[in-house]
Amino acid sequence: MRSGSKLRSHQRQPRLPDGLRIYAIGDVHGRADLLERLFGLIDADLARRPTPRALHVMLGDYVDRGPASRAVIDAILARAKCRELVALKGNHDALLLQALDEPTSIGDWLLMHGVETLASYGLTSADGAGSKLSDLGRAFAAALPAEHLEFFRGLKLSFSCGDFFFAHAGVRPGIDLDRQSEKDLLWIRQDFLRHDGDFGKVIVHGHTPVRDVERRRNRIGIDTAAYATGKLTALVIEGNDLRLIDTATAALRAA
Ligand SMILES: [Mn+2]
Numbered sequence: 001m002r003s004g005s006k007l008r009s010h011q012r013q014p015r016l017p018d019g020l021r022i023y024a025i026g027d028v029h030g031r032a033d034l035l036e037r038l039f040g041l042i043d044a045d046l047a048r049r050p051t052p053r054a055l056h057v058m059l060g061d062y063v064d065r066g067p068a069s070r071a072v073i074d075a076i077l078a079r080a081k082c083r084e085l086v087a088l089k090g091n092h093d094a095l096l097l098q099a100l101d102e103p104t105s106i107g108d109w110l111l112m113h114g115v116e117t118l119a120s121y122g123l124t125s126a127d128g129a130g131s132k133l134s135d136l137g138r139a140f141a142a143a144l145p146a147e148h149l150e151f152f153r154g155l156k157l158s159f160s161c162g163d164f165f166f167a168h169a170g171v172r173p174g175i176d177l178d179r180q181s182e183k184d185l186l187w188i189r190q191d192f193l194r195h196d197g198d199f200g201k202v203i204v205h206g207h208t209p210v211r212d213v214e215r216r217r218n219r220i221g222i223d224t225a226a227y228a229t230g231k232l233t234a235l236v237i238e239g240n241d242l243r244l245i246d247t248a249t250a251a252l253r254a255a
Helices: 002-011 032-048 069-082 091-101 103-120 133-143 146-153 182-187 247-254
Strands: 020-025 053-058 084-087 158-161 164-167 202-205 219-221 233-238 241-246
Touching (some): 032 241, 032 247, 069 084, 069 103, 091 103, 091 133, 091 146, 091 182, 103 133
Parallel strands (some): 020 053, 164 202, 202 219
Antiparallel strands (some): 020 233, 233 241
């Protein structure tokens, strides 16, 4: 009896509640062009396969590296007006918030490619030149539209639905999913990636770039390094079915 139920639970595939489809979207990093293209592919998917309820779950790291961080936030805000959307916080988004709260800390962010984000908001390092980095931080706070500030402040650390748990970087093994620290959810790497055991749910994450989506029994990594490769990926989950939509494969098909 006991082994029978164990067998059943072992064979049971992770799934979402019926009637819900999730589009989980990996690290955008300033590539508004790819995000708009992916939204278009998702719209086409929704037209082809209607569903009672579709939810976008964005895995964070909207800013830095790529050239158009400001336009990425505009695109997400516009999307949230017509589609149900949950936006999670990435470590780069957290550094941006830290620079706003503590202008002297902006140096940490600049080392992580924050300069591209500042440029997208119309600032250059000349805005802090001849004075202190903290002046650049204050100039950024002044340049950031109120609705963008509200967006960054409203980012969530994780999202859980059915047998799936979504977070930017991953989770720390051995700690309940509802007791994870912000630091681990946004920054963790090898302690999470190397763990073979069960986390309680399948963790859908970005943060660590992979050439192709990394699908393991206990986690799915979907950061396909869009800013460098041109491949921005959405993982589509419906029931126990998993599909992928990405900007590079779609471009190949169109060529
Ligand atoms: Mn990251």
